[in-house]
Amino acid sequence: MTNMEPSLTEAEPPTVGKTTRVASWRLLLSNPVTVVSAVVLLAVTVIAFIGPWIAPYGVNKTNVVNALQPPSGEHWFGTDDLGRDIFSRVLVATQVSLKVAVVSVAIALVAGLLIGVIAGYRGGWLDMVLMRVVDVMFAFPVLLLALAIVAILGPGLTTTMLAIGVVYTPIFARVARASTLSVSVEPFVQVSRTMGTGNGYILARHILPNIAGTLIVQTSLSLAFALLAEAALSFLGLGVQPPQPSWGRMLFDAQGFLGQAWWMSVFPGAAICLTVLAFNLAGDGMRDVLDPKQRTMLEARRKR
Amino acid sequence: MKTPVLSVRDLGVRIGRNQIVEGMSFDVEPEQTLGIVGESGSGKSMTVLAATGLIDVPGADVRGSSLLSDGTELVGAPERTMRRVHGKTIGFVFQDPSTSLNPLLTLERQITESLQAHRGMTRRTARTRALELLEAVGIPEAEARLDSYPHQLSGGQRQRVMIAIALACDPQLLIADEPTTALDVTTQAQIIELVRNLQRDRGTAVVWISHDLGVIGQVADEVTVMRGGTSVEHAPIVDIYDAPRHSYTRELLAARPMLGKTTPPVAADSADALLTVEGLDVRFTVGSATGKRTVHAVDDVSFTVRRGTTLGLVGESGSGKSTVAGALTGLVPPHAGTAVIGEQAIFSVKRRSEVKALRRRISMVFQDPFSSLNSRNTVGTAIAEPLRVHRLADGRSARDHRVAQLLELVGLPTDFARRYPHELSGGQRQRVSIARALAVEPELLILDESTASLDVSVQAKVLDLLKRLQAELGIAYLFIAHDLAIVQQMCHDVLVMRQGRAVEYRPAAELFADPVDEYTRKLLDAVPPEHPRAATP
Numbered sequence: 001m002t003n004m005e006p007s008l009t010e011a012e013p014p015t016v017g018k019t020t021r022v023a024s025w026r027l028l029l030s031n032p033v034t035v036v037s038a039v040v041l042l043a044v045t046v047i048a049f050i051g052p053w054i055a056p057y058g059v060n061k062t063n064v065v066n067a068l069q070p071p072s073g074e075h076w077f078g079t080d081d082l083g084r085d086i087f088s089r090v091l092v093a094t095q096v097s098l099k100v101a102v103v104s105v106a107i108a109l110v111a112g113l114l115i116g117v118i119a120g121y122r123g124g125w126l127d128m129v130l131m132r133v134v135d136v137m138f139a140f141p142v143l144l145l146a147l148a149i150v151a152i153l154g155p156g157l158t159t160t161m162l163a164i165g166v167v168y169t170p171i172f173a174r175v176a177r178a179s180t181l182s183v184s185v186e187p188f189v190q191v192s193r194t195m196g197t198g199n200g201y202i203l204a205r206h207i208l209p210n211i212a213g214t215l216i217v218q219t220s221l222s223l224a225f226a227l228l229a230e231a232a233l234s235f236l237g238l239g240v241q242p243p244q245p246s247w248g249r250m251l252f253d254a255q256g257f258l259g260q261a262w263w264m265s266v267f268p269g270a271a272i273c274l275t276v277l278a279f280n281l282a283g284d285g286m287r288d289v290l291d292p293k294q295r296t297m298l299e300a301r302r303k304r
Numbered sequence: 305m306k307t308p309v310l311s312v313r314d315l316g317v318r319i320g321r322n323q324i325v326e327g328m329s330f331d332v333e334p335e336q337t338l339g340i341v342g343e344s345g346s347g348k349s350m351t352v353l354a355a356t357g358l359i360d361v362p363g364a365d366v367r368g369s370s371l372l373s374d375g376t377e378l379v380g381a382p383e384r385t386m387r388r389v390h391g392k393t394i395g396f397v398f399q400d401p402s403t404s405l406n407p408l409l410t411l412e413r414q415i416t417e418s419l420q421a422h423r424g425m426t427r428r429t430a431r432t433r434a435l436e437l438l439e440a441v442g443i444p445e446a447e448a449r450l451d452s453y454p455h456q457l458s459g460g461q462r463q464r465v466m467i468a469i470a471l472a473c474d475p476q477l478l479i480a481d482e483p484t485t486a487l488d489v490t491t492q493a494q495i496i497e498l499v500r501n502l503q504r505d506r507g508t509a510v511v512w513i514s515h516d517l518g519v520i521g522q523v524a525d526e527v528t529v530m531r532g533g534t535s536v537e538h539a540p541i542v543d544i545y546d547a548p549r550h551s552y553t554r555e556l557l558a559a560r561p562m563l564g565k566t567t568p569p570v571a572a573d574s575a576d577a578l579l580t581v582e583g584l585d586v587r588f589t590v591g592s593a594t595g596k597r598t599v600h601a602v603d604d605v606s607f608t609v610r611r612g613t614t615l616g617l618v619g620e621s622g623s624g625k626s627t628v629a630g631a632l633t634g635l636v637p638p639h640a641g642t643a644v645i646g647e648q649a650i651f652s653v654k655r656r657s658e659v660k661a662l663r664r665r666i667s668m669v670f671q672d673p674f675s676s677l678n679s680r681n682t683v684g685t686a687i688a689e690p691l692r693v694h695r696l697a698d699g700r701s702a703r704d705h706r707v708a709q710l711l712e713l714v715g716l717p718t719d720f721a722r723r724y725p726h727e728l729s730g731g732q733r734q735r736v737s738i739a740r741a742l743a744v745e746p747e748l749l750i751l752d753e754s755t756a757s758l759d760v761s762v763q764a765k766v767l768d769l770l771k772r773l774q775a776e777l778g779i780a781y782l783f784i785a786h787d788l789a790i791v792q793q794m795c796h797d798v799l800v801m802r803q804g805r806a807v808e809y810r811p812a813a814e815l816f817a818d819p820v821d822e823y824t825r826k827l828l829d830a831v832p833p834e835h836p837r838a839a840t841p
Binding site: 186187188190191192193194195196197198201205206209210 | 633634635659660662663664666667668670671672675676677678679680681685689690692693694737740744
């Protein structure tokens with residue numbers, strides 16, 4: 001056989017013939033679910049910044065005469081037990097809640113990723129030491145650990161973010177380590193080693209992109225949990241301090257009035273639900289675009 | 305003429321808008337073996353799965369008919385009929401023996417499952433039957449083995465157990481889907497022998513699927529050659545070998561690995577030594593439940609690779625041949641021994657710059673074309689990696705140019721640089737791996753079973769490519785393989801390894817003419833001969 005051409009009998013895989021790469025953001029925009037969740041997230045972010053200005057009433061303007069009013073044209077989401085406008089409070093609380101969630105997860109992601117990737121890639125005694133530390137952190141009940149941190153640093157917004165960040169670090173560390181371990185024994189990493197590639201290049205080009213999918217999903221889930229953790233801490237009086245509003249704080253304020261004023265819990269709850277859902281769906285969309293296999297399918301679908 | 309065990313007429317499979325299989329018709333006669341041959345993706349497994357009602361792809365639409373000898377129609381049959389037929393009338397053996405057995409159950413439980421389900425046997429009678437079966441498939445100490453778990457068996461033994469399970473209820477038809485592809489050549493020969501003997505004793509009809517016409521020649525009475533979902537030729541095996549009508553059949557015949565077909569161009573005797581390995585010794589410490597234990601993977605192996613020539617390193621899985629490659633590329637630390645490439649000692653380098661320079665001189669192509677490329681990088685990025693690392697062809701445009709050059713060198717279109725690995729076929733990926741290995745202009749290329757997981761027709765083309773590259777670039781190869789037929793095609797010298805030791809090390813021509821070691825002879829015997837067995841009664 002003299003066939004040196006790209007052979008005819010080597011089965012062409014059943015994908016796109018002439019491949020044209022499509023920009024990532026175009027693919028993201030082609031998925032309606034991702035677009036909707038991105039729009040919601042964008043809206044939430046905008047509200048977080050301009051909330052105090054667009055709120056129709058002052059956050060802490062009490063009006064006891066008008067306490068526990070159901071939703072009406074005047075008070076869209078009704079009023080609470082002190083007669084404060086719930087719509088305004090939900091708007092203003094966006095900033096606090098979102099900040100706590102994003103900053104604490106960012107802390108957890110950076111610290112956890114660093115610990116996990118180093119432990120998984122280096123291995124040996126360093127892995128052992130780091131993972132035992134993580135185990136110890138896992139063994140503490142979440143609230144107890146947060147309590148301890150707050151007790152040392154004093155309650156407040158910064159402390160809340162730090163506490164939640166520390167509590168979620170071991171989760172990220174474990175996920176990152178497990179994925180790193182499985183990727184670093186893959187033949188393509190070994191090939192790189194035989195080529196004399198440095199550890200930095202291997203980590204940046206081979207390991208991180210391959211563990212990104214898992215971490216993105218973990219991040220979007222953790223953002224949701226961080227919102228709830230903030231609520232729990234605030235309830236114990238260790239998180240956001242009153243009278244500053246946060247969604248979680250409002251939920252817990254509402255629990256005494258569940259029977260009489262459903263609007264006090266439903267609207268902050270809906271805000272949490274919507275934001276959490278948007279985070280999760282946007283995370284799914286990003287993962288699909290970042291995975292080349294899914295990506296080819298998306299690109300093929302666009303062609304039709 | 306007897307009624308066929310399975311009679312398939314005009315079978316077609318559609319998945320979504322793709323016609324996977326079209327217009328397949330064949331009969332499987334009792335006591336006969338039908339071979340179905342074709343490369344991966346040709347629809348051979350799909351045909352058989354559809355004909356036996358095992359297809360479980362969502363949205364698959366099966367047309368046509370498939371009749372058992374008792375008149376049962378299998379296409380579109382209800383699940384109850386299927387349960388009655390599978391295991392009882394039709395037995396199955398699949399490709400990968402390591403995943404087709406349940407790791408949590410003893411062999412006895414796995415063999416007796418169908419006996420209890422179909423024959424209503426009690427556990428005790430089923431156990432007796434299981435014991436007979438294990439003895440029939442040639443498992444030593446069958447009595448003791450009944451209570452072992454799959455991980456305690458070797459790959460070949462597991463495949464024997466799979467056959468025992470398939471035959472438990474004395475089925476009329478045995479479906480064997482690439483049953484020997486994942487096995488060593490010597491084990492492959494044993495399994496072929498076993499199936500033939502069992503067939504003779506029990507009169508079972510067999511459908512044997514393979515991509516290798518050489519293997520089919522050893523088992524089949526009739527052959528269907530498949531390509532692109534349809535049958536291109538159907539004839540008795542002897543006719544297929546002696547008078548192939550379709551050009552594709554001829555291509556498959558030419559591609560099968562065969563002894564005495566070709567030898568590599570003669571290398572100048574004066575070619576000086578490039579790599580010299582002396583007394584290489586590698587040990588691993590393995591921790592297990594019973595404490596630590598040392599595995600002696602490579603034991604006192606010495607060899608020389610001459611410039612521009614190929615040294616074949618032959619042996620079965622576990623013989624230590626990949627460990628030799630690992631030691632040379634720095635993946636595995638050696639325990640003792642020396643290795644020198646040019647003037648440079650390999651095992652004693654410590655300085656980073658020296659290690660890096662060394663990695664430029666030896667590069668390696670791995671076995672699995674799927675996992676040796678990072679699925680997140682384009683082909684271009686993969687080939688450019690060694691260029692970046694060693695600062696060759698610096699600058700983006702220079703690098704792109706060099707990548708295009710390398711793609712052309714391995715016979716791929718240059719626009720492949722923008723594709724991702726999963727958009728390529730196995731053979732194309734392996735070409736990419738070769739291009740990447742060549743990027744650093746190495747003096748020695750280690751090919752670790754680099755063609756073993758490719759279809760024979762694709763393998764033949766990749767081997768041609770390797771020969772051409774050696775002629776053009778004058779690289780030396782360390783060619784690791786288990787198949788002596790392709791080693792003869794490629795290698796100037798051969799080193800046969802067994803259990804970490806070198807058992808025979810001689811020039812290829814001498815070794816193939818007059819093998820000295822018993823183990824080498826066994827390997828040679830395992831290569832399917834030129835003529836089908838049916839032609840030599």
